[in-house]
Amino acid sequence: MRKKTTIAAIIALSVLFALLCSSAMAADLAKKQVLNIAFDAGDAKNLDPHRATTTVDRSTVDPIFNGLVRYPPGNQVKVEPDLAKSWETSADGKTWTFHLRKGVYFHPFPKQPNGYELTSEDVVYSLQRAANPDHSSYAGEYTGITVKAIDPYTVQISIDKPVSPTLFLAKFANYAGGFIVSKKALEAMGNDWFKTHPIGTGPFMFGSYEPRQQTVLKANPKYFRGKPILEKVVIKYMPNVASREFGLRTGELHIIEGLNEAKWVEKIRTFPDVSVKTFGPCEVQMLFFNMANDIFKDLKVRKAVSYAINRSEVADFMGKSLAVPIYSAALAPPAPGALTKKEAEAAGVVYENNVEKAKALLKEAGKPNLKFEAIISELATSYRKPMVALQAQMKKAGIDMKLKVVDHSSFHSLIRKDASPVVYYACWRPNCDVFLTRFYYSASEVVKGKKPDTGFSHYGAVDANGDGKIDSIDGLIEKARYELDAAKQSKLWKAAQIQLLKNVAVVPIIRLKYAFPMKSYVDIGHPLDFSWETYSPQITEKTRILAH
């Protein structure tokens, strides 16, 4: 009898303790769980996840959708189950079978006011749509993939040639074309409607969109990982940095997209109640030589420019807390397959700053007074500022690089028309395969390529080293793509980059981090060192606003 009483007392005390803990935790939260985030954008462009490419659009769609697998928030390259609870591969590596979670519901929309349960039909529809260039900006990455539904909760994906899990699973993660959209919503409401009314399965559902003003997301009470703590997320379009800053200071905004400028970051750090999160990957910045252009046909001239450049100085100029020098021709560490400084040094492809060597090489090439005009984008941190630094460095070696600044949209049009002898480009891509393919694969050559893309250097279509033969890394890219062993794949990517750097098709300059100031009472709910899939702090069901 006494034993029973003791057990009952222990249980009662435990319940009481749990209740006290939960009430204490609740007391830690702010009463109003509405998170306001402001981005450097005039408006949303496209909230269809297969079309979303800008920082603000990607950040908006990320909490609305899920992939079959996902990169854990704040983590780097590992993937974990998301809509798929498990998966397996066939012996030949060509067929992948995904088992879907049961009880996952799409957000409501006019024709389905209570939402509906996700099935393999939606997954098949989604992935086929991601492969269609009429509806997807990522279609190229899904060609050669066949998707079929085995039963309502099983999906089979087949590929012509087996690829490594690193490359394969990345296509089905919570990133770009991997997001699973609602088939019924798209069929009932149409693609145009979907652009401003995205319907997914994520922790937040679309609430409203006010053009040029804001998009409101509401908590999804049926989210399969549990109801989000935040009631709403308000994404504001505020292109003026001073306005964003004022909004943060007054507390009307909780998180703002900052400037990737060290001085600005230091200033913001002095504000009370504000912490600045700097995290990766953000973007790599590289200088591509147009080797089809007469000015940069000669390897010696390209080497001379490389020696004239001091990337550490550029990184310091951009701010030590935000920029690091890079030595890789595709992405930058910690991305798998990106070349480290040590590896580049060992391969002899660093071309450390040496003005005298640059001058001597130019003289040897018969171009002691090299002059050219580079077209650059108006954007300050990604283009103008680093290019001004490079211009000053080149001047020391007698190279006169004039800068023609154009608006960002024109810049993208002009560089794709081969209008500039060098292209300074800032971007990030999901893996080395995508980066190498889009920038150096022969078919990606701008203007003349079979599938013109961002092949600004014309690699694979020109004789890069002057031996009379066309130089190409197509073979290495393909071999790496179908290599199943991750270590061997990484080696192949590095070999491709070493060839590119030996032939000086590109000069890697810096990797720039994101800077997102936020109120110190905002708890993102996960570590924030490296956000692989979004360009901003990822908002999840665990994100919350603490009492302040």
Added chain:
Amino acid sequence: MFKYAVRRILQSIPILLIVLTLVFLVVRVLPGDPAVAALGDYASQESVNALREKLGLNQPIWMQYIDFFGNLVTGDLGKSAITGYPVARQVRRVLPFTLELTFFAIVLGYILGIPLGISAAVHRNTFIDYFNRIFSLLGLSVPAFYLGILLILVFAIIFPLFPVVGGGDFWDLRDNFRHLVLPGLALGLLMMAYVTRMTRSSILDVLREDYVRTAHAKGLLERIVLYKHVLRNALIPIVALGGLYAVVLIGSSVMVEIVFSRPGLGKLMVGAIKQRDYTTLQSVMVIYAVMVVIINLVTDLIYSFIDPRIKYN
């Protein structure tokens, strides 16, 4: 009067046609490809070409021109080239905010500017006059957006009295007013400066008129001379120029809307320029053009009411 109004409206049509043609051409002369702007740099050339086709950008320019006018005549402002969102709905939502801001600024400008102008004129070449003139000169010299930033620093950061982000809920009077005060002040002080200077010079002109001298000679009280004889006549150009100032204010409101991240036609237009959103940009500029023509027309008509000497031929 009615005939005059009809004639002015008919005269406005060719002006509007010229303005709309210029708008059409200017928008197309802007550098940058709307398809690239819409899809972003990640999109393949294939996708960009498909979107260009869909947006009709591959059509000859004269066909685009015919489409543009055809849609306008039927009252169709089209859909945003970027988001596909109906432009008319965007305009309907933001226009009240711009009109409210402009109206607030005009009213504030007159309420503050007329007394300041009168006191400056009456106390000509005294400290009050110098102070008012310097004050109004400052209002004219400091751009409205800069004044907006200063107001934010004082009334939102140092003394947290007013919000600085957005326009609030339009139909919630309290919320709306709180969001209107600072941007309204920034624009209103500009309007006040115009009105102060105009009132001062207009009153000084009227004070020199024979009928004012006669009124003084008749022994009328100074107050009666000023308010009954001087002010009524001096107000004619002040009120008439109000329309012109309203047009200037609509222009200045663009930057104020950006600084306060306030919904409005200006923010809509700047965003459309940045995104190369042809359809939205065209429509907003058309609305601006129509507003300017209407304001000028209304100003002319008001002029006839306040000055009966004006005859319409």
